[in-house]
Amino acid sequence: MRYSVTDGGGDTIRILHVDDELDLAELTAAFLMREDNQFSIEMASNASNGLDRLSETQFDCVISDYDMPGQNGIEFLKTIREKYPDLPFILYTGKGSEEIASDAISAGVTDYLQKESGTDQYTILANRVRNAVERYWIEREAEHMWTQLESIGNEREQIIERVTDAIVEVDSDWRFTLVNEQAEDLYEMSNEYLLGRDFWDVFQDAKDTRFETEYRRVMETREPTSFVEYFSQLDGWFEVEAYPKRDGGIAFYFIEVTEQRERQQELEAERRFISEALDALTDIFYVINPEGTLRRWNEPIVEVSGYSEAELTEMSAIELFPDDEQSRIAESLETTLETGADKIEAEIQTSDGTQIPYEFVNRRLTDSKGELLGVVGIGRDLTDAKAQEQELRETKQRLDLVLEGTKTGIWEWKIGMDEIEWDNTLERMFGLEPDSFEGTYEAFAKRTHPDDLPRVEEAMNQAIETDELYHTEFRMIHEDGDTVWAEVQGVVIKEETEPDRLIGLYHEITERKQREEQLEMFASVVSHDLRNPLNVASGYLELTQKECESNNLDRVAEAHDRMDRLIEDLLTLAREGDNVTNIELVDLTSLTENCWRTVATAEATLTTDINGVIRADRSRLQQLVENLFRNAVEHGGEDVMVTVGELVNGFYVEDNGPGISEDERDDVFDVGYSTAEDGIGFGLSIIKQIVDSHDWNVRVTDGTDGGARFEITGVEFTAE
Incomplete structure (x- = not known):
């Protein structure tokens, strides 16, 4: 929203006023x-x-x-200073303190x-803005003048430094207006002929x-x-500035680089030929630098390992192997560098944790002067070695567990x-x-809280005893x-049929525990200290409405309803959090119809085109669907048409x-974000929270008839 006056003299002063209370912001704009x-x-x-803006x-x-949803005034100021360090910024707030x-x-x-x-504050604010x-x-303006002066000097320096160029x-x-001798030679045209002519006519x-x-x-x-x-026109390649x-x-400053370009193209053609020949091999080919990083490889190593070209560039050679094999690989590389050759059998560990047995034949690589370049080698697949299958399964089980967790202790x-x-x-x-670490059970027990x-x-x-996943806090x-x-997780590894190890x-x-305690305290304050006064206010409002009629009382009632929704959503965010406590089979059709009956939908209509059973927390899923229905009615109007349909891996x-x-669309799930005048900005953030807690995904796109469409994917359907 913009306010301006155009009938005054002088330069316009462009002001951005950021305040979540638009009524107050509009009043301030009018007085300013x-x-x-x-x-x-x-x-x-x-x-x-x-x-x-x-x-x-x-x-x-x-x-x-100062006090706004999302970033407060101080955080907003810090963000602005990163990009606009000199832009005037006036903090105009009702929440004043020495700390702020x-x-x-x-x-x-x-x-x-x-x-x-009072209105005197606007006169003071206007004066401070002007100053x-x-x-x-x-x-x-002073900075601009200095920049112009520096630019003149820089241009002269550039000309002096590049006099060998055309x-x-x-x-x-x-x-x-100027053609130097080098340009005349390249153009094969004289300075006298070119000066005053149109560049595009000549070239x-x-x-x-x-x-x-x-x-x-x-x-x-x-x-x-x-x-x-x-x-x-000049039949050549040119480097131009x-x-x-x-x-x-x-x-223009330019030099001809045709010879360099042709040599580069020849080298690139040779490299392509070599790469294509190496990629045609069924074995893996590699070159390792003396420090152990991968220098070159063929396509089969990408296909076998599962790592991308970019990932391989950042890896050392021994990272392609399990931890317990890496020391042997390092010793083999050292042997190759010292003696000139070595052969070793080891298992490559792919990006998804699979381990594949290979035989590697390595040779020391030097240049024409005998300078060491590293190690070159060929790897052949030894998958048929049946004796290693059990060891592969156990190693993969341990690796999968580590990969599923975070980068924490093992x-x-x-x-x-x-x-x-x-x-x-x-x-x-x-x-x-x-x-x-002492390595005993007693050492672990003494570091565990006795309670x-x-x-x-x-x-x-x-x-x-149960062979189940070990998980406790x-x-x-x-x-x-x-x-x-x-938080500790573990899995039992068996030797034949008996439990042998617990790894986790x-x-x-x-x-996280501290945040949970703070959220519980917050929820208690919201539930008691805010809801009780609101209930009292609502009760007296109802009595007053019976005694007299006034549109103002209706607006008060609407404000009370909005406050009640705000408190309810705050409690949901604080108490429910990311908890999914009871996963069960849920019939989407039945749940959808029940949710529609519980939401105030006015003249809106619902069409369901879904017939499936999913695994979910029924209570949280019901919150998700009800909030989506409520959002559609609030933003689409009382006669909006709502459709629930099925996707390949979810619903919409x-x-x-x-x-x-x-x-x-990137902002709609932020807490406090709303485009409705009476919106409280929590509904869609609760939806995102519920989706995340189920390990699902949600995105916003266009509806079939031009409205909003929310797609929930990653959902597990079941035939039951």
């Missing part, structure tokens, strides 16, 4: 324009929208509230003004080529460019023996030096004495309302 008719004011309802329009000053003022000053605020009652913008304009200058009408073959595109871009944008391109001139024309307990192994990561997490140890042992024994004691929360992951969750809910523009 009364104070100064040079003001042109555009408003945004939050920091995200404000940043979008700044990227689209040039402003002279930003006025921002101090933070604002530290963040680089231009001025700070607290909202007050800040005037200083900004003066500093910017130099050509044209004016704004594309007529030659007509340059039209509709990259030369014309780049030169005209420099002329129009006044930004320099550089490129390498073939020019048919073009710069804008102060008089409105442009200058532990292993040899069942029936007093031996527990921790990897170095887990040792570091507990403040231990690598390989310093939790019985429950931990019970869970481990149950996993061993408990407290442990850090080396410095601090108590930390741990350790993940510290102390911060769409309406025939106004839809959601593409530039807003």
Whole structure:
């Protein structure tokens, strides 16, 4: 929304006012324009929208509230300072404190003004805007003058530094004004012949080529460019740099690079031939640098390993092998470098954890002068070695478990023996030096909180007895004495039919536990300290409505309803969180119809085109569908048409309302985001939370009839 006055004199002062209370923002805009008719004011309802406006329009000053959804005023200021370090920014807020003022000053605020009652504050605000913008304009003009002076010096230096190149200058009408000797030689045209002639008349073959595109871009944008391109009229390749001139024309600096280009093309053709020949091999081919990184490989190694070309570039050779094989591979490479050759059998570990047996024949690689280049080798598949199949399955099982978890500590307990192994990561997490963990069950037990140890042992024994996944959360004691929360998962590995080892992951969750406690405290405050006064207010409102009639009372009732929805959604976000506690089979058709009956849908109509049963938390799924229905009615109107349909791996809910523009689709799931005047901005964020908690995916796209369509994918259907 923009407000401006155009009948005044002087330069327009463009102001961006960011405040989530639009009524107050509009009032402020009106008073500011009364104070100064040079003001042109555009408003945004939050920091995200404000940043979008700044990227689209040039402003002279930003006025921002402090307490807003998403980023607050201080965070908004810090974001602006990263890209617009000098832009005047006035924090105009009703939430004043010494702490906020101090933070604002530290963040680089231009001025700070607290909202007050009365209209005098707008006169003060207008004066501070004018003063800040005037200083900004003066500093910017001074900077511009220095830039112009530096540009003159830079142009001269560039000409001096590149006098060995061909130099050509044209004016704004594309007529030659300078041609140096090198350019005359390349053009085979004299300076006298070229000066004053039109560039495009002389070099007509340059039209509709990259030369014309780049030169005209420099002329129009006044930004320099550089490129390498073939020019048919001179039958050669040229490296060109073009710069804008102060008089409105442009200058070209260029050299012919035809020989270099032809040599490069020959080398590239030779490389392609070699690569194609190597890719035709069924064996894998590789070259390893002396430091152990992969230098070159053929296509079969990409197909076998499952790693992309980019991933292989960043890997060392031994990373293609399991941890317990890497030391042997390293020794074989050292032997190859020392003796000239070596052969070794080892298992390649692919990107998905599969291990494939291979035989590798390595040779030392040197150049024509005998300088060491690394190791070259061939690998042949040995999959038919049946004796290794069981070892492959066990190694893959362990690797899959690690890959499914996060990058946390790994532990292993040899069942029936007093031996527990921790990897170095887990040792570091507990403040231990690598390989310093005592390696006994007693050492683990003494680091487990005594109140939790019985429950931990019970869970481990149950996993061993039932062959189920071991998963529990408990407290442990850090080396410095601090108590930390741990989430531990493990799986039982059997030797023949008997449990042999318990292997798993350790993940510290102390911060998550602290957040859960804070959320529970927050939910208690919202439920009691906010809902109780609201219930009292609603009760007295109902009594007052019976005694008298007034449209104002209806608006109060609507505000109460909105507050009640806000409290309900806050409680959902705080208490439900990412919890999915009861996965069961859910009939989508039945659940959809039940949800429609529980939502106030007015004259809206529902069409269901789905017939499937999925695995989900019924309660959370019902919240998801109800919020989608409620969103469709709120944004599509009381007579909106809503359709629920089936996808290959999920379902969708769409309406025939106004839809959601593409530039807003990335923001709709943010907490507090809403385009409705009375929207509270939590409904779609709750939907995203429920989707994430099920490990599903959600995206917004266009509906069949132009409305909004929400697609939920990654859903597990079942035949039951």
